[in-house]
Amino acid sequence: xxxxxxxxxxxxxxxxxxxxxxxxxxxxxxxxxxxxxxxxxxxxxxxxxxxxxxxxxxxxxxxxxxxxxxxxxxxxxxxxxxxxxxxxxxxxxxxxxxxxxxxxxxxxxxxxxxxxxxxxxxxxxxxxxxxxxxxxxxxxxxxxxxxxxxxxxxxxxxxxxxxxxxxxxxxxxxxxxxxxxxxxxxxxxxxxxxxxxxxxxxxxxxxxxxxxxxxxxxxxxx
Numbered sequence: 001x002x003x004x005x006x007x008x009x010x011x012x013x014x015x016x017x018x019x020x021x022x023x024x025x026x027x028x029x030x031x032x033x034x035x036x037x038x039x040x041x042x043x044x045x046x047x048x049x050x051x052x053x054x055x056x057x058x059x060x061x062x063x064x065x066x067x068x069x070x071x072x073x074x075x076x077x078x079x080x081x082x083x084x085x086x087x088x089x090x091x092x093x094x095x096x097x098x099x100x101x102x103x104x105x106x107x108x109x110x111x112x113x114x115x116x117x118x119x120x121x122x123x124x125x126x127x128x129x130x131x132x133x134x135x136x137x138x139x140x141x142x143x144x145x146x147x148x149x150x151x152x153x154x155x156x157x158x159x160x161x162x163x164x165x166x167x168x169x170x171x172x173x174x175x176x177x178x179x180x181x182x183x184x185x186x187x188x189x190x191x192x193x194x195x196x197x198x199x200x201x202x203x204x205x206x207x208x209x210x211x212x213x214x215x216x217x218x219x220x221x222x
Contacts, residue, residue: 003098025213037108038109046066047089051071054070075176079172093166094163101202102217106198108159125194128201132201135212141158151187164182
């Protein structure tokens, strides 16, 4: 599942006439960077949710192996968007990937797939230590214990890549909701896990993030 429905309001003028996933970093649209990671692990089916200026993303993805799904009339947020896409994705655990980050290092989706343990995990999130984060200020999102279980607050940032089981999505009454709601439910079950990313990561949710991501890529070994 590629999350590509957001308005990109923090990108200001760059998203006045195009959706954020089409903003270029290093000469390639953000969504193409994300798709490169997906294709490396041969994940399928691939679904992208659309809302803001959807026709531009539909045109960009036409002829590819990506199925697009509009959220209309209202945007559904990450949790609602994932639930809306389940008829296309199926009942198995789903890889999800945000389309507004750049990675320099091993493929995060491959790391997730290699570490996934369905017997003890309901969700496995890639988390980046603050020292390896670019384009973002402030505190971390999660702390991780010795067994890899997550709790709120701490010194790692959620990188926007995860494997998650989808059964709890059906227990939420709201049409639009964040996956944070589901993570909290999974945390209560003690089945919310994290995986530390060994490379570098950059948030491209704001214009300055483009320059920072390009500099990060230029000085990495990737």
